Amino acid sequence: QQTAATTLGYTTTHQLDPDRALNDIGFDSLTAVELRNRLATLTGLRLPATLIFDHPSPMALAEYLRAELVGDGVDEPEVDEKEIRRVLAAVPLSRFREAGLLEALISLVHAETAASASAPVSRAEEQIELIDAMNVGDLVQRALRNTQS
Structure with missing residues (x-):
């Protein structure tokens, strides 16, 4: 949520409704690409170009990233x-x-x-x-x- 708020130029996440569609809160094609690039840099994940279309709200996006980063808990490698x-x-x-x-x-x-x-x-x-x-x-x-x- 913080990255989405920063991408839109907001100073806090309070201005974002986590369940509202990203395109309804101000994302257009350019800011969608910027958000994807920022999230890819932060997470180290290779994210699809259709990221915000596949996961259209901050909450859906967070759930997707959590699943990609943490997995479903099965066969997770031991953390050093x-x-x-x-x-x-x-x-x-x-x-x-x-x-x-x-x-x-x-x-x-x-x-x-x-x-x-x-x-x-x-x-x-x-x-x-x-x-x-x-x-x-x-x-x-x-x-x-x-x-x-």
Whole structure:
């Protein structure tokens, strides 16, 4: 949803109805291609040219991407968490910010700490440490829940 909002020039996702057709919220053929290219860059997936026609709402698109990224849970390869942490650590925070992911990751930490910590996290460094402490599965699950809400 964040990528769709950014593509349309919106500052927040609140302006998008996740169940409304993408072409009804302002996407035309050029912005559809831009959205597909941004999502392909973010996910590393090769996405079809007909992406928004095949999945016409932000919710349908998110469900498709989740299925492509996570799969149906059957025969999933074991995740080498250490390798993923190494790769993620190599990515500068500015890239997460540009991709619209830093805010989502920090909100994941807030949700996680609200349930388990007595004092709220107040500094970005502490939030990043908490993100680092979460395992990959937790991060993915929290991110997917945020795209659905």
